[in-house]
Amino acid sequence: MTADAGTYLYVVARDSGAPSPEGLSGVAGAPVRAITRSGLVAYVSTVPLAEFGEEPLQRSMEDLDWLDATARAHHHVVEAVAVAVPAVPVRLVTVYSGDEQVSGLLEERHDDFCQALDRITGRQEWGVKVYADPAEQAEPAAAQESGGAATGPGAAYLRKRQAGLRSREEAWRRASARAERVHDRLASVAVAGRRHRAQDPQLSGRKEWMILNGAYLVDEERRAEFVRTVDELRGEGGELELTGPWAPYSFAALDEGGEP
Amino acid sequence: MTYPEPRGAMLAEEGRLPAERVALVDLLDRLLAGGVVVSGDLVLSIADIDLVRISIHALITSIRDDE
Numbered sequence: 001m002t003a004d005a006g007t008y009l010y011v012v013a014r015d016s017g018a019p020s021p022e023g024l025s026g027v028a029g030a031p032v033r034a035i036t037r038s039g040l041v042a043y044v045s046t047v048p049l050a051e052f053g054e055e056p057l058q059r060s061m062e063d064l065d066w067l068d069a070t071a072r073a074h075h076h077v078v079e080a081v082a083v084a085v086p087a088v089p090v091r092l093v094t095v096y097s098g099d100e101q102v103s104g105l106l107e108e109r110h111d112d113f114c115q116a117l118d119r120i121t122g123r124q125e126w127g128v129k130v131y132a133d134p135a136e137q138a139e140p141a142a143a144q145e146s147g148g149a150a151t152g153p154g155a156a157y158l159r160k161r162q163a164g165l166r167s168r169e170e171a172w173r174r175a176s177a178r179a180e181r182v183h184d185r186l187a188s189v190a191v192a193g194r195r196h197r198a199q200d201p202q203l204s205g206r207k208e209w210m211i212l213n214g215a216y217l218v219d220e221e222r223r224a225e226f227v228r229t230v231d232e233l234r235g236e237g238g239e240l241e242l243t244g245p246w247a248p249y250s251f252a253a254l255d256e257g258g259e260p
Numbered sequence: 261m262t263y264p265e266p267r268g269a270m271l272a273e274e275g276r277l278p279a280e281r282v283a284l285v286d287l288l289d290r291l292l293a294g295g296v297v298v299s300g301d302l303v304l305s306i307a308d309i310d311l312v313r314i315s316i317h318a319l320i321t322s323i324r325d326d327e
Binding site: 009012067068071072074075088089090091092094105109116125127196197199203204213215243246249250251252253254 | 282283284285286287288289290291292293294295296297298
């Protein structure tokens with residue numbers, strides 16, 4: 001491998017029964033290859049460092065089209081493997097200096113990868129987002145009591161504004177409590193639950209508050225129960241959006257006491 | 261299989277969304293905050309830089325440009 005190319009790593013699985021990478025293409029349209037070692041297989045492709053080196057990447061990540069294409073290409077490879085066998089996805093844009101380094105990784109972290117694979121085997125990730133309409137959550141702003149003592153337009157304005165802030169705080173407090181309940185309930189049907197940061201309204205394209213952006217790792221046998229629970233919670237109000245099944249992105253971690 | 265409320269069940273029956281139909285923002289939640297982070301002989305890893313912030317900035321800018 002020359003110094004102007006790197007090895008992009010997508011996903012790791014057990015070697016036995018893993019699908020062939022043949023015909024699969026990854027980021028920048030490059031063909032996907034498999035590197036096998038110690039009973040594990042890593043799906044990789046070669047990437048030019050002119051595009052995936054640290055400096056060009058800083059710029060590329062600001063380019064929505066590039067980010068979109070790269071994220072989807074990464075996801076495509078992960079999906080192709082994860083639909084067939086238990087698979088541990090790797091974070092977007094993880095680039096090694098060469099195949100030998102990936103091979104070394106499989107050997108050195110063999111036990112950690114096996115543990116991570118055991119954790120997600122027979123399980124899938126589901127996403128549940130909950131939206132709340134601030135207007136519905138809020139009590140109608142306290143009616144302006146007219147004719148109160150010592151009222152000028154300024155005092156009336158301040159009272160009204162304070163009432164507005166209070167009712168917004170109250171609405172937020174209730175929405176948070178609701179999010180907590182929904183999360184706990186879903187997590188009780190799941191092996192693990194995790195809350196992602198709420199999406200910016202400008203990204204979700206919705207004006208409602210996103211009060212929960214949850215990910216849940218669910219046993220295959222409890223899939224119907226999980227879906228039913230989502231529907232029950234939906235009946236209790238607020239809007240719930242279910243996505244999935246996902247490859248276990250949110251629950252892929254190697255034990256090193258670091259990142260989740 | 262039937263469930264009292266069909267929406268979620270339908271989604272579950274449909275199986276996985278094709279990659280092009282997945283919302284980018286849902287994908288980025290997972291690709292930038294999830295996935296194994298491996299340390300070692302890396303040329304680079306996305307974990308090194310605060311790319312979540314950068315990408316979100318890119319998304320917002322682009323959405324605003326469309327309007």
